[in-house]
Amino acid sequence: MGVDVVGFLGLGNMGIGLASNLQRFLKEQGTDAKFYGKLHIWNRTTAKAAPLQELGASLNPSVADLARVCNICFAMLFDDAALESTFNDYLKTAQTGTVFINCATVDPALASKLAERGRSRSCAFLSSPVFGRPDAAAAQQCLVVASGAAAAMEQVRPLLQAMGRGVIELGADPAAAAAVKLIGNFLVVSQVELLAEALNLGDRSGVPRDVVVSIVEKLFPGAIIPGYAKRLAADAFDMSKDPGFSVTGGLTVVRLMLALGERCGAALPAAKLACGHLEAVEAEGMGGLDLGALALAVRKEAPR
Template identity: 30%
Template sequence: MSGRVQGEPTKVAVIGLGSMGFGMAESLLRAGFAVSGCDVADPARERLRSAGGTPATTPREVADGASIVVSVVVNAAQTEQVLFGKAGAIETMQPGSVFISSATMSPADAERLAARAEEKDVLFLDAPISGGAKRAAAGELTIMASGEPEAFERSEAVLTALAQKVYRLGDKPGVGASVKMINQLLAGVHIAAACEAIALASKLGLDLSTVYEVITASAGNSWMFENRMPHVLEGDYRPLSSVEIFVKDLGIIQDMARSERYPAPIAAAALQMYLAASGAGMGKDDDSSVARIYAQLSGATLPELKN
């Protein structure tokens, strides 16, 4: 589906030009949209300019004239700030335009922000994402979305450009956030389990490259083991997804479970390992750093850190 309406490219704004947001902006440019974007970092804005987009310095500026605003920030607090804060996007968004919220947040926060947007006649699509930076740049994300049918209709071309799979999960914001949190529970547990396994393999004196090859061809494999353990083997903990992301997300899981009087002991145990990594100064490092905590606790030896 083209990013043009009556011969003119449809303007889409992207707020947050990190690894995910920039990849999404690239996919939208490739699909023919007129893409503007803002980020707090000057290099991110210049990177967008080089790719053919139009950089802006504030959400208010970037949203001016945009039919769709895609927010790719970290959490509910940042989403609220870019939408309703000083120089927020809501100030220039036109009635009937769509705000696509891709941050991971609690269902209650998604519902609350959607209600505030509705007061300004802005459609809110609760649309968290999964897939990583490479899939974002390829337009192959998975989007877990919920919101009014009109919001889906008006943003269909944008969603198609961004995702390989778009799941319409319901007519009310909050459902998308709930499904994303189930995904995050599994992702966080799988990474922690993978780190526990690879550090134990080292403690047992096994060749880690061989272990990786065997496990990825066996029933014990997981997407997270296959994706994250090369970071450990290479000693490269530059953050593709940081430890703090799962401190946040598994913390939300615990809050949700407690409110439902639901036990979540495995997720709670994984959260403790991310908290330990964060407390040890690894919060901004890649989430595979949990393996380093296991190594420190056990005396296992992992490949040397890259500078």
């Protein structure tokens, strides 16, 4: 049996960490290596590849070039449009029997559409979106949810496991993991909305922010909710200091969950609230701040 050659497209805030985990795994394999030891990488902005090249990854000049040499390829791109156009480029020169794994948060309907398109070109399309912010991705602490054709899943399982702290497999339908990811994101963004409202209530009723944060830590122990509480309490929204997920990125994902709810008849009033606040912040030219900045819009709102 031949050795699989692995590629990675998209080295943004999340992609750089996930790809680094894969490169380390490929390098550390034993003598019975199933995978070639160097990750092949591509990013639209070439300069972002430098840290991975230092880890031993090999930079490819184009998606088409990468597709010629890899039979397994991961992608962590910004949104549905970026994924679809890049996947189309990949298919043009893809090897027969290749496996393409999307890690981005996308519309489950797009996952189904691209899986269908891939099938007609002998390419298996898997979904494996991840939970966790860029610091978790870099520390191999993301939770991976995955779905798609069983044989392809079997082939890439060690790679999925190497990307994060665990993998939840959800069957053969690539839309399944994409939908689960949107449900998880709905829970997180709704919590951020609630934290923004709680801190604003504290500000206006004279309860110091550190007291609100300590209540949050006691009531909801863990990393995610107290983490956002601290970020909101400190107005720590500058992504150049602490890369997270942008207001614009958050808005893209909230719109996807609202569209899914619309299609399947599920009302999501909490997501609509968060969406309105994210839109207000983006409209003021602050789409590049961390999505916790929706708190800025919450604070400006008059009681209704």
